[in-house]
Each structure stands twice: as C-alpha cells, then as structure tokens.
Amino acid sequence: MSASSRRRRVVRTVIGLAAVLVLTVAGAGAWFYHRLDTNITTFDAGGVATERPPAPVPVTPGASVPVNVLLLGSDTRNDGNADLGGGDEGVGHSDTAILLHIYADRKHAVGVSIPRDTLVTIPACRLPNGDWTKPKANQMFNEAFTIGASANGNPACTQNTVEALTGLRVDHTIVVDFKGVSAMTEAINGVDVCVPNDVNSHNIKLKKGPQKISGPPAVDYLRARYGFGDNSDIGRMKRQQAFLSSMIRKIQGQGFSLPTLLPLADAATKSLTVDEGLGTAMKLVDFAQSLQQIKLSDITFVTTPWRYAGDRVALVHPDVDTLWRLLREDRTLDGQSTGQVADGATATPSPSASAGAQTPAPTATPLSAEQLAAPVTVINGVGTDGLAGRGSAAIRAQGFQNVSLGQTTGGRLRTEIAYDPPFKAVADQLAALFPGARLTEEPGSEGVTVTLGRDYRPAAGAPTADATPGAPGTPAAAPTGPLPSAMPSGIAENSRTADTDPCANLTFG
Template sequence: MSSSTRRRRFLRTAIGLAAVLVLSVAGVGAWFYNRLNSNITTFDAGGVATERPPSPVPASPGAQVPVNLLVLGSDTRDNGNNSLGGGDGGVGNSDTAILVHVYADHKHAVGVSIPRDTLVTIPSCKLADGTWSKPRTDQMFNSAFSLGELPSGNPACTQNTVEKLTGLRIDHTVVVDFKGAAAMSEAIGGVEACVPNDVNEYGIHLKKGLQKLSGQSAVDYLRARHGIGDNSDIGRMKRQQAFLSSMIKKVQDQGFSLPTLLPLADAATKSLTVDEGLGTASKLVDFARSMSDIKLSDVTFVTAPWRFAGERVRLVQPDADTLWKLLREDRTLDGHSTSGTGQVTGSPSPTAPGAPAASTPLTPEQAAAPITVVNGVGTSGLAGSGAQTLKARGFQNVVLGANEPGRQHTEVAYDPAQKAVADQVAALFPGATAVERPGTDSVTVTLGADYQPAGGTKLDAASAPSPGASAAPRAGPSTPAVPSGVPTGIAENIRGADTDPCANLTFG
C-alpha cells in the first residue's frame, strides 16, 4: 500500500471519528436539553392581572432595561417535600419572598425581602374554578400564595400582590420548594452558612458555627425560626439572605463551567415552577447568561422597611414607598441615577448621613476591636442602623447585643485600655456619654432616645416607645422625593451580599 493511500485512509478515518464525536456530543446536548425542558413546570399566565405597571422604556434604542425577578419559597409538603419539611401535605404558604431588581446596566442588583407577615392588599386573583376573587385589605402577605387552594399554589396571585404593593412590573416569577433548595445546594457541593446557636426545635438539629450545609441541613437552616437567633421571621430572612449570598459566591467561584452548571441546572429545573417567559431550557439559559456579569460585591439585600403591628408587620412610611420609587426609577438606594454612568452602588455612602466624618484613620487593631451595639429604645432595627454607621467607618468586629429599652441617652462604655477606640466610636454618635467601665470585654454602644439614625429623626422622650412596646409606623406621602442619603428604614435593613456570613444574623 502506497504512503499516499495510507494518508488518505487515515484522513478518512480521522474525519469519520471526528464526525462521530461531534454527533455524539450534539446528541448528548440534545438529550440533556430535552431533559431540562421536561423538568420545567410553569404556572398559568392567565392568572396574571391584566392591569399592571408599565414595562420600563429603554433609555435609547437597543439599550438594556431593568429586570424584576420575584423569587418565592414554597413550604408545601406535597410532592415529596414532607420528607424534608415534616408535616402533612397541602398547598402551603410562601414564607420567603425576594424581589430582585437587576439594574439596567445588568451589572448590579438589589434583592428586597418582603416579610411574610406584612399586612397588604391582595388584589383580585384567579381561583381554581376560573373565577376571580374580590380584593382583600389587611391580609398577611404570604396568604396570597395559597389563595384559591390551587394544587401547586398561586404564584400569579403573589405576583399581582407585589405589583400592587410596589408599582413595579414583575418580569419573571420563580417558585422554589424544599426539594429544590436541597437539590441545588447538593449540586454545588454545599453552601457555607453560619448557625448563630445550637438548634434542637421542631425536628431541626443544627450545630452552632460556620459550616457547609447541603440537602436536609440546608433546608433546615432556611426554614428554621424557633430556637435560632431571635426566633423571628425577620431573623430568618437575614439568614436566608446570607445563605443566598454564599450560594452565589460558590457558583461564581466554581466558574460558569459545564461540570458546575449542568448538575445545577438539572437540580433546579426539577423543583422550580416558573412563569411561561422562563418555560424552556433555552429561555432559562438566556436569562442566566444576561445576569452573568453581576459580581457578588455588586449585589445588595435589603428588607423592606417594617415595624411590628401586634403579631403582624406593617411597612414603615415614607421609607417603603421611597424604596419602591427608587427601584421604579432604577436608582440606587442612596438615590443616585444609574443611566450612563456605568457605576452603580447599592450600599450607603462610606460615612453614614448624620454622622460626622472622622478624619483619623483606624489602625488595624482599632478596626478589629470588638464593639457591641445595644438597642436602648425599643424601636426595631435601631441597633442595626448603629452597626451600619460603625461598619461604614471601618470597624469590622461589630455585633448586636440584647435590647435594653428605656434608655434616654446614648452611652459608650469601655475598658480604659480601649479608650482610643471608644473616642473614635463616640465621635460617630454626637451627644453620646463616654463611660469608663473596667473589665468590659468590648466597647458597648447603648443607643438612647437621643440617637439620630442615619438620615432619620432624633427620638425624644415623648416619642420613644415604652419598654416592650412596638413602634408605630410613621405617616408620610405616598410619593416621596428621591433622598440624597439612605433613608433610615432602608439603611437599618441593608445587607451586602459579600458580608461575612456570620454578621448581623438577627435584628436589634
């Protein structure tokens, strides 16, 4: 056989092997694509309200527009979820709701948690028999999901409720059940999360500390409320925000590679219910790709400004309306326009409004000094606002202490060895009294009625709630002006996605 004949035969063989390989890969791709398509469950678009907020208009022809994604967590025990959550079957409620606003630059995002106990107006919603309910006022927000007792819940009703509440048009809605949370956490090899204390309540067993959670333990962490932190739904939302941040970080650290994305896509699509706009694998892939430029440091979580109203929650005004207005106008939380700048920040400015700028830089030892912030008034979220002020200054080791209502004046207590740190801290709280207290483990800031939160109004003795009382929501206009700083109700509820997963897991 001549050498030229051998070369031609080898070339034909190589081409044939390459063709087989390409066809095999294409076949696997098609098989996996079809598998993902068959996994996806959609909800009926006929339940979405016909009267809706307008879609955003591009700043220029071909320009990108903001995107609003509503993520709901269903606590249904049907379809095998009872093995993860315990209890009997049923539609269940949506105890987790996060409205994700992706800015028009598609490089920054804000996730707004809406407390499940918030009293809202549930608009007319489509029921299982095809009729529409009448609007209902002063209803718990999470009950919208179960309205009509549809077998898989009523995500369209929750979407209608959020649009009514915020004036934002929801582009996509995604529902995740217990199985979905378990499968996705397992698919990426676990998620780093911080458990504030040992938990042994209602069949949930978790050990205190920073650890990797997946499957059942991840579900337990996300749904636990009793026996962990402050036993509140608000505290649970803080932990859910921290968990989602860690999950985003894990995926980004692993890279958007096939070994990472294929198992995650398979796990996710098996347990997600989505709107028809995300109802195919290609639509989901396109949507995920459009979000791929968002860095963890450019994601901010915020809980909608809230106050207790008996056993329920009401949104604080005018701060809540300010938040919705900022998002409708695609502005940052401190009121900056995002159009044409290429720069968006969802966090407060380096020095919180209302606090004096401290010119002396902190030493590494001062930055790491332990500081405890105590709510001495009783207004929920006050200690969180003080902690934000300290962190904005550069203090890194800030924790919240137990509430001590009834304090009229702000106090900074310190061991004499920490006087330099205490002086820096006291400068951030005008009018605070510095008190030497030998043996104190940390510099302790106890906020009194004279404390003026960032961008807020000082509480005087007459307006300070009595010990144990809930603060009444503030009244205000429904369309406030865009603020120059971060409103108090927003600032005290902010959590950066790149925050230490053990930081601020309760409210103060």
C-alpha cells in the same frame, strides 16, 4: 495502495470519526436539554393581572433594561416535601419572598425580602375554575399564594400582589420547594453558612459556628424560625439573605460555565415552578450567565422598611415608598442612577401628567394620613386598555398610598365607588375625583373599590399603568419630586451586601 491514497483514507476516517463524535455529543446534549425541559413546571400566564405596571424604557433602542424576578420559597409538604419539612400534605405558603431587581447595567442587583406577615391588599386573583376573586385588604402577604387552594400554590396571585404593592413590573417568577433547595445545594457541593447559636427546636438541630451545609441540613437552616433571637420571621430572613449571598459566592467561584450551571439546572428544574418566559433549561442558563459580571459588593439584600402591628407586620411609609421608587427608576439604594434607563421612565406619574380631564382636585375635607393609606382598588369596567392605570394614577396623585388594580370586567356604563362604611370619608373624597360616580355602601368589603365606567374621560395622553412608556402618544411619566438626600433609615437599617461577614447580623430580637 499509494502513500497519497493511504493518507486520503486516513483523513476520511478521521473526519468520519469526528463527525460521529460531534453527532454523538450533540445528540447527548439535545437529550440532556430535553430532559431538563421536561423537568420544568410552568404556571399558567392566564392568572397574571391584565392591568400591570409599565415596562421600563431603554435609553437607546436595543439597550438593556432592568429585570425584576420574584423568588418564592414554598413550604408545601406535597410531592415528597414532607420528608424534608415534616408535617402533613396541604397547600403551601410563600414563606420566603424576595424581589430581585437586576439593574440595566448588569453590574448591580438588589434583593428585597418581603416579610410573610406583611399586611397588604391582595388584588383580584384567578381561581382554578377561571373565576376571579375580589380584592381583599389587610391580608397577610403569604396568603396570596394560597388563593384557590391549589396543591402547587398560586404564583400568579403573589406576582399580582407584588406588582400592586410596588408599582414594579415582575418579569419572571420562580417558585422553589424544599426538594429544590436540597438538590441545588448538593449540586454545588454545599454552601458555607454560619449558625449564630446551637439550635434544638421543632425537630431541627443545628450546631453553632461556620460550616458547610447541603441537602436536608440546608433546608433546616433556611426554614428554622424557633431557637434564634425572638423566633421571628425577620431573623429568619436575615439568615436567608446570608445564605443566598454565600450561594452566589460559591457559584461565582466555580464560574458561570455550562459544566457548572447545567448540573445546577438539572437539580433545580426537578423542583422549580416558573413563568413561561423561563420555561426551558437554556433560558434559565442564559439568565444565570447574564448575571456573571455583578460583584458581590454590588449585590444588596434589604428587608422592606417595617414595624410590628400586633402579631403582624406593617410597612413603614414613606421609607418603603422611597424604596419602590428607587427601583422603579433603576437607582441604587443611595439614589445613584445607573444611566441605562430613561430618567423617570418607570416612576409614578406626576400629578400634572396623570390627572384626568374629569379629575379636578378634591374639595372635600382633607384626609388624615391613616385615611390616605386606606386600601383602594381600581377596576377597569369598560375594557379599554390602560383605563384603570389612568384612574389609579389620578388617585395616587392626590396622595393615596395603597392603590391597587383589580381585574378588568367590561360593560360598565357609569363609574361606581363601593365602600365599607368605615371608609365613607375616603369614598366621598374619591367621588370628587370622579364626578357623577355612584356611591354604594358595601359592608365587609374592607376598603374602597372604584369601578370605572364609560362616563370616565381621562386626559388625552395621560400615562397608563399598563402601557409601554415611550410608545407613540404615550409620554413617559415624570418623577414625583426630589429623592431624599440620604438613604432613609428604614432602608439602611435593614440592608446587607452580599460580601458581608456571613456570621454578622443573623438574628433579630
């Protein structure tokens, strides 16, 4: 055999071996991704409300827009979680809830913690049998997750509640249980935390001081409430925020490469429940990699401005309204614009833009601040896309603060305003907004429900709460006036950046 023939044979052999190696690696990779995909549990999108806040509008076609991700920690003891959390199996609560707003510039992020005891209106939510509940006012926030008593909780109901509360469209929802926390912390070889004092309470033992934790101790650190400060959920949220900051720091330090992210995804997907938009391993990895340019100093955690209301928590207005508006307009907490989203594109509609053709200013006696905070639910009783959004915008334009959207029903000819007797004055005021509406007393309803009928005629071109601003014939909503010149104290006092000393400000009371 000639030298040239031998060289050709060697080349063919090398090429053949390379091809086999590529196919083997590709096959292993495909198998690995398939395994991750089969790990993931998704929740049914059919439970997401049909009336939703608008999607943001990019400055130019194809530009990035903000992304809102709802992170929920479930305390369920089902599926082996009792080994980590103790207690009996049963329906879990979302005792941890963080709404992560990722700015359109992909250089800033804000995580908003919502206290589990916050009193809110839980809007209409879908039950396992397909029926929808009626909205209920003055409910603890974490009760939304339990609607329907499903073993895996009701993430869609919590998402609906957050959207109704904030006016922000939630793009993705992720639920993680105790096993997920344990596995993910082990996958990144531990998280550096600081324990403010020795703890030996409710079967949780933690030693004071800086330390690295993973597995079950990480679960204990995140779920512990007693033994710190006043034993409140507020203090626990401070430690959860510090923990997430440290976890982000660890992942950034290791890099956002596939060798780092895939083991984390493997651990996470075994105990995650996500919306269908994040239902594959690659979608989760792509999402994580999209955050790699955000510096720790540009990640802020904030607890919603709050106060105690007996044993529960009430949101503080107008500070919390300013917080939601800043995020709807994609502004940082100090009011700066990132310049990536059309100014005011996702802000609450202005009175001039949202008042309907039939909605003159009310002539009834002016309401008190307490009455303007009454829970009002708006239901689309016709089925026309965006009708409830237009009606709710008109109501908000008159100063009502606690307006949520109910589930579309259809078939209603005449607008009806149903009210609990204590809210009679509120119903009378709303009747002036919807001439011809029928008033119906409904004891025990805990608020006012406006069901829009075919007699309601919103102004042509009025923005909706579920349409995409910027679409033909749908003008973007205008801002609702100047923002405060300084960050409201309710926001500033409840904030910490991800680069804050991990031992600082870890308890409350």
